Amino acid sequence: MIPSILALAAAVPAVLGCAQHDNYKPLPHFGKRQITTNPGRTETDWAYEASYNWGRINETYRECQVGTQQSPIALSLNQGLSQRHFPSFAGYSNSSGERNVTGNFYNWGYGPAFTLHHEEDVWTTLPSMTFDNETVYLRGWHVHAPADHTVGGDRSKAELHYVHVDEEGHEAAVLAIRLDPGISSSPFFAQLPSMIGFNETMVQEGVTINPALAIDAVNSFQEFWTYKGSLTSPPCHEGIRFFVARNILFTSVDEMQALLGASTYSARAEQEVWQHEINV
Numbered sequence: 379m380i381p382s383i384l385a386l387a388a389a390v391p392a393v394l395g396c397a398q399h400d401n402y403k404p405l406p407h408f409g410k411r412q413i414t415t416n417p418g419r420t421e422t423d424w425a426y427e428a429s430y431n432w433g434r435i436n437e438t439y440r441e442c443q444v445g446t447q448q449s450p451i452a453l454s455l456n457q458g459l460s461q462r463h464f465p466s467f468a469g470y471s472n473s474s475g476e477r478n479v480t481g482n483f484y485n486w487g488y489g490p491a492f493t494l495h496h497e498e499d500v501w502t503t504l505p506s507m508t509f510d511n512e513t514v515y516l517r518g519w520h521v522h523a524p525a526d527h528t529v530g531g532d533r534s535k536a537e538l539h540y541v542h543v544d545e546e547g548h549e550a551a552v553l554a555i556r557l558d559p560g561i562s563s564s565p566f567f568a569q570l571p572s573m574i575g576f577n578e579t580m581v582q583e584g585v586t587i588n589p590a591l592a593i594d595a596v597n598s599f600q601e602f603w604t605y606k607g608s609l610t611s612p613p614c615h616e617g618i619r620f621f622v623a624r625n626i627l628f629t630s631v632d633e634m635q636a637l638l639g640a641s642t643y644s645a646r647a648e649q650e651v652w653q654h655e656i657n658v
Contacts, residue, residue, distance in 0.1 A: 565591045
């Protein structure tokens with residue numbers, strides 16, 4: 379039976395923008411395969427369906443309205459592909475060549491997500507990538523559905539965001555991988571646990587995965603767009619380097635249906651290009 383992702387749910391009591399990935403600690407009272415439920419997530423004062431005016435509903439979201447490098451933006455092959463800022467993923471393997479990590483698999487309120495276990499305020503032990511002589515560390519990943527970015531006017535079914543932080547834990551870079559249904563199972567999604575249920579909140583602790591499988595599926599980001607961007611939900615902080623893979627990660631039909639069944643609309647409206655310095 380093909381693994382499915384059905385109605386994972388928030389492991390945090392409120393949805394405060396893109397997945398915070400702050401539920402990094404192992405949960406000692408849960409076994410590896412045990413699941414906990416929560417009756418629901420706390421609503422916020424903003425919604426993806428009304429993202430044009432986020433800056434007017436809360437003063438802390440002002441950057442959403444006036445920022446000069448807001449994400450997402452429309453991309454196109456007419457812009458060319460990046461010839462700079464190439465990421466290196468040597469840090470995704472440990473000294474033994476293994477690439478598995480353990481963490482909490484959950485739903486951030488809008489779709490599947492995963493946060494890596496690590497010691498509090500210690501980030502340098504996490505899988506790392508390096509670009510422009512800067513090393514950043516994989517804090518977790520989450521899915522937006524439909525995709526945040528369009529390419530040539532086309533919007534994929536979903537988009538996977540690998541969130542990387544600096545040594546102090548500040549968001550510094552996002553690897554964005556577009557997701558669409560194909561004809562074969564995806565090794566990345568096939569490794570995730572099978573979960574049942576659509577609407578209740580759940581978290582599964584102690585799940586071990588290989589995060590490099592998603593990187594491998596898009597040719598290790600050998601072809602990509604890059605720009606200076608922001609979080610794609612309030613408070614829309616800027617200063618984040620986005621890498622958007624040209625290649626698409628394809629899933630099986632069943633995997634995509636399970637992913638979409640666990641997701642809620644979470645695509646921010648495209649932002650006008652301003653000081654994004656695309657591929658510069």
